[in-house]
Amino acid sequence: MTQEDYDEVSKRALQLFDYGQRVAADHGLILVDTKYEFGKGHDGSILLIDEVHTPDSSRYWIGQSYEECFQNGLEPENVDKEFLRLWFKSHCNPYKDEVLPEAPKDLVCELAWRYASMVCLT
Structure with a gap:
């Protein structure tokens, strides 16, 4: 990644995060x-290439x-999957x-409930 690419990705990531924080706050979160995952198109342009602001990635x-x-x-109340990651971490590598x-x-039911509650908040 060139410095120019890095600067562009950093700028876009911070803009996305700012937007995500505002939307989350509007919904009480x-x-x-x-x-964020970025890649490059065939023409060299920077592309956002994966999910954004889902409970899987946030x-x-x-x-x-x-x-x-x-x-x-x-620990703050949350609606993501951190609790499930912690369970796996304590039971295996x-x-x-x-x-x-x-x-x-x-735990699987709790995860489903949390994800469903996210949909209800949007």
């Missing part, structure tokens, strides 16, 4: 962090309860184990 905290959680030293344990049904 805090967009904490996310990932962490969202619930704005209404954030301050109280923060003041009490608690997802980067080395060839076979991962099956997630408990209640």
Whole structure:
């Protein structure tokens, strides 16, 4: 990546993040962090090439309860899949184990509920 490409990608990523934070705030959420994937077209143009601001690629905290959680030293309420990642991390090494344990049904249901609640917020 050239410096010019880096500067362009950085500018676009920050613009996308700013937009995502504003949309999230309009729906009572805090967009904490996310990932963007960029590539290059055949003509050399910079392209955004993957999902944007989904619960799979982003962490969202619930704005209404954030301050109280923060003041009490608690993990912020969220509507993303971080809890499921943490469960796998504590039960296996997802980067080395060839076979991962099956997630408990209640965690899978919780993930489905969180994702469905995101749709209801938009």
